Amino acid sequence: MAETVHRHLGTPMDQMTWTEAAHRLGVGVTDLVTWARERGAFCDADLDPGLDLVPSEVADAIRGIDEEKAKPSGRRAQVFAVTSGKGGVGKTSVSVNLATALAARGRRTILVDVDLGLADVHILAGTPPRRTLSDFVAGTAELVEVIGDGPRGLKIIAGGSGVKELADLDARGRARVLDAIESLRPHCDAILLDTGAGISSNVTDFLEIADHTICVTTSSFAAIADAYGVVKVLAQRNTPRSVHMIVNRVRSPEEAEQVFRKLQGCCQRFLGFELNWLGFLPEDQNVEGAVLKRSPFCEAFPTSVAARYLQKLATSLEGYLAPMPSPLG
Ligand SMILES: Nc1ncnc2c1ncn2[C@@H]1O[C@H](COP(=O)(O)OP(=O)(O)OP(=O)(O)O)[C@@H](O)[C@H]1O
Ligand SMILES: [Mg+2]
Numbered sequence: 001m002a003e004t005v006h007r008h009l010g011t012p013m014d015q016m017t018w019t020e021a022a023h024r025l026g027v028g029v030t031d032l033v034t035w036a037r038e039r040g041a042f043c044d045a046d047l048d049p050g051l052d053l054v055p056s057e058v059a060d061a062i063r064g065i066d067e068e069k070a071k072p073s074g075r076r077a078q079v080f081a082v083t084s085g086k087g088g089v090g091k092t093s094v095s096v097n098l099a100t101a102l103a104a105r106g107r108r109t110i111l112v113d114v115d116l117g118l119a120d121v122h123i124l125a126g127t128p129p130r131r132t133l134s135d136f137v138a139g140t141a142e143l144v145e146v147i148g149d150g151p152r153g154l155k156i157i158a159g160g161s162g163v164k165e166l167a168d169l170d171a172r173g174r175a176r177v178l179d180a181i182e183s184l185r186p187h188c189d190a191i192l193l194d195t196g197a198g199i200s201s202n203v204t205d206f207l208e209i210a211d212h213t214i215c216v217t218t219s220s221f222a223a224i225a226d227a228y229g230v231v232k233v234l235a236q237r238n239t240p241r242s243v244h245m246i247v248n249r250v251r252s253p254e255e256a257e258q259v260f261r262k263l264q265g266c267c268q269r270f271l272g273f274e275l276n277w278l279g280f281l282p283e284d285q286n287v288e289g290a291v292l293k294r295s296p297f298c299e300a301f302p303t304s305v306a307a308r309y310l311q312k313l314a315t316s317l318e319g320y321l322a323p324m325p326s327p328l329g
Contacts, residue, residue: 085226117167119159134160
């Protein structure tokens with residue numbers, strides 16, 4: 001389709017960006033690319049020339065589809081930020097697998113790696129990125145050009161890894177990324193943000209735009225103490241929003257419950273803040289095994305105990321999304 005666009009606009013494909021094509025057609029670049037992707041074209045090298053539309057028809061079709069999409073409920077995505085106080089507790093494992101599970105259930109889901117400078121979502125998802133968030137931040141790629149394809153129809157915006165410019169991103173740069181995330185809301189049902197650990201602005205700015213924070217901890221004392229630190233920051237916001245706890249790598253449901261009760265007690269007593277219980281994930285060597293296979297564990301080992309509990313978490317998360325439109329209309 002985009003080849004058709006390029007052909008009718010009289011410019012060879014490799015000399016025109018999506019942005020220029022969208023500009024000439026008078027449609028939004030996100031809309032143009034979304035429209036093209038929905039027809040199986042997902043990058044300039046992979047276009048479907050089968051749809052022989054003239055530009056005005058393309059533009060009308062895009063607008064028409066957008067109106068159709070807006071109709072059912074004018075739905076906007078819920079943004080979930082997956083975070084933690086202590087590093088290495090399982091944020092990326094949780095976000096990649098939850099996002100994949102939601103996508104597999106037919107939820108239009110975008111996972112954004114906002115662990116600035118130390119991104120690894122693409123590794124766990126098994127999708128080497130062509131472009132990353134650092135291209136967007138550097139101004140060498142449009143947002144739509146850094147949206148890649150993950151498992152089960154999941155869309156992924158990979159972060160740059162080992163990129164100092166991203167790790168040192170200033171407030172202005174972060175605002176640009178935050179605006180970009182906001183602009184994705186009308187185009188999907190759920191946006192998951194895989195953040196870094198801690199309470200620096202590189203993390204909390206992303207928690208600020210999220211409708212829900214998912215805080216991951218393990219049962220180690222340090223991880224619980226640091227999770228409390230995160231909740232403390234969140235509880236002090238002007239408009240406190242839900243904080244959902246996941247206790248990861250537990251050996252029994254009782255262990256998870258104990259950790260949650262301990263944390264919940266402290267938050268109630270010292271912060272006057274109620275935590276929400278999302279659930280737990282057991283210690284399971286398949287989680288690491290899936291990393292070696294470069295695939296989410298819920299895909300690589302769907303019958304594993306971790307995958308079974310992950311599906312429960314996905315069901316809880318789905319409860320915060322708008323109901324799926326009925327196939328009967
Ligand atoms: N439930 C689990 N069972 C076994 N291993 C796990 C489990 N969850 C996570 N891991 C392992 O723990 C390690 C850290 O996980 P992960 O990268 O998801 O943490 P993170 O919080 O994103 O880390 P960082 O703070 O560095 O971003 C990985 O090796 C992962 O395979
Ligand atoms: Mg991580």
